[in-house]
Amino acid sequence: MLAKRALITGITGQDGSYLAEHLLSEGYEVWGLVRGQANPRVSRLRRLLGDVRLARGDLLDQGSLISAVERVRPDEVYNLGAISFVPMSWEQAELTAEVTGMGVLRMLEAIRVISGASSTIRFYQASSSEMFGQVRETPQTERTPFHPRSPYGVAKAYGHFLTQNYRESYGMFAVSGILFNHESPRRGAEFVTRKVSLGVARIKLGLAAELRLGNLEARRDWGFAGDYVRAMHLMLSADKPEDYVIGTGRTQSVRELVEAAFGAAGLNWQDYVIADQSLHRPAEVDLLCADPKKARTQLGWEATMPFEELISLMVESDLRLLTDGGDPDQDSSWP
Numbered sequence: 441m442l443a444k445r446a447l448i449t450g451i452t453g454q455d456g457s458y459l460a461e462h463l464l465s466e467g468y469e470v471w472g473l474v475r476g477q478a479n480p481r482v483s484r485l486r487r488l489l490g491d492v493r494l495a496r497g498d499l500l501d502q503g504s505l506i507s508a509v510e511r512v513r514p515d516e517v518y519n520l521g522a523i524s525f526v527p528m529s530w531e532q533a534e535l536t537a538e539v540t541g542m543g544v545l546r547m548l549e550a551i552r553v554i555s556g557a558s559s560t561i562r563f564y565q566a567s568s569s570e571m572f573g574q575v576r577e578t579p580q581t582e583r584t585p586f587h588p589r590s591p592y593g594v595a596k597a598y599g600h601f602l603t604q605n606y607r608e609s610y611g612m613f614a615v616s617g618i619l620f621n622h623e624s625p626r627r628g629a630e631f632v633t634r635k636v637s638l639g640v641a642r643i644k645l646g647l648a649a650e651l652r653l654g655n656l657e658a659r660r661d662w663g664f665a666g667d668y669v670r671a672m673h674l675m676l677s678a679d680k681p682e683d684y685v686i687g688t689g690r691t692q693s694v695r696e697l698v699e700a701a702f703g704a705a706g707l708n709w710q711d712y713v714i715a716d717q718s719l720h721r722p723a724e725v726d727l728l729c730a731d732p733k734k735a736r737t738q739l740g741w742e743a744t745m746p747f748e749e750l751i752s753l754m755v756e757s758d759l760r761l762l763t764d765g766g767d768p769d770q771d772s773s774w775p
């Protein structure tokens with residue numbers, strides 16, 4: 441039997457790498473959409489996952505997406521590509537709308553144009569708990585109304601509703617995973633968990649004296665990225681196209697994250713952390729906490745890694761990286 445073929449946008453990102461690994465282990469032929477003339481993240485991906493095939497394309501460029509779908513002829517498309525850093529979405533709101541929002545429309549249209557009304561291509565959209573924003577209830581479920589608090593959250597809400605609309609309008613197998621924060625040693629250094637794990641490693645090794653952070657009271661539902669990509673695959677392997685909330689069901693504050701990370705290195709966070717008002721956001725999402733019951737009962741999915749273990753893993757990984765002379769800012773090393 442021929443191997444199933446998957447096309448992943450955002451393959452050079454955290455989730456793209458874990459998803460590619462997972463699908464390769466399931467026997468898939470995996471293709472990644474890569475953009476740019478000389479994207480340094482592509483060589484990082486190549487070192488990690490030599491078996492991934494690459495197709496050029498950009499979520500800003502409709503023609504390139506049509507060409508990629510035509511060339512790859514995928515059974516499944518995972519749309520993970522996005523401007524995904526929330527603060528950047530205030531600085532470049534229009535670009536965020538184009539990539540994170542309109543990019544979803546372009547990918548869905550590419551599928552519709554190439555495979556027609558009776559498309560059998562299954563489509564996964566990377567929706568986000570940021571859509572809940574100023575939450576109307578806790579924990580958040582598939583039925584909780586959206587109130588996004590950033591241009592990023594608004595763009596994700598557009599992509600979410602559009603995916604639902606293509607399912608209803610054209611009968612496409614198109615689903616959204618509403619994923620809560622998920623982290624790993626491959627997380628970008630701009631996100632708070634990795635900023636903290638790298639900060640702790642630098643302080644422990646005498647490379648830095650302090651760590652400046654924004655809002656310590658915000659609460660997030662943090663899980664391990666490796667678990668979350670399994671959920672994406674399960675959603676596209678289900679009998680019926682449905683949206684799912686994916687998270688741990690527990691919530692911690694940034695303060696608790698900091699305590700855990702410094703504690704993992706035998707340090708007291710209060711000696712090093714400086715609260716910096718300039719790092720606060722124009723509008724904050726104060727509290728996120730998932731109710732992943734639907735995913736548990738219908739997909740058999742569960743988060744496996746406790747919060748403290750995840751944070752220790754990230755701190756240990758960054759201590760190793762810096763001890764071995766790796767440079768996280770150069771995208772050179774990825775565990």
Ligand code: NAP
Pocket residue numbers: 449450451452453454455456474475476479481497498499500519520521522523524525539566567568569618619620621622623628
């Ligand atoms: P990430 O590490 O920031 O990766 C983002 C990816 O998007 C990169 O591969 C980047 O490729 C690609 N990209 C950016 N602009 C693009 C464009 N114009 N065309 C095509 N690709 C483009 O993000 P992640 O953490 O893996 O998250 C994956 C997806 O899940 C994102 O859509 C994110 O918004 C969403 N999400 C993430 C979380 C989380 O906690 N991680 C939670 C909910 C939802 P380049 O190398 O070309 O820059």
Ligand code: G4F
Pocket residue numbers: 524525526567568569570619620621622630631632633635652653654655656658659660694719720721724725728
């Ligand atoms: O790690 P963060 O930047 O992640 P955020 O904003 O929750 O977004 C991530 O998760 C979303 C899912 O809910 C994804 F859709 C999105 O793509 C991304 O992956 O910030 C987490 C919290 C925020 O409340 C922020 O204000 O940490 C707080 N924080 C405090 N100090 C900080 C800092 N965040 C960052 N990045 N840097 C700080 O110094």
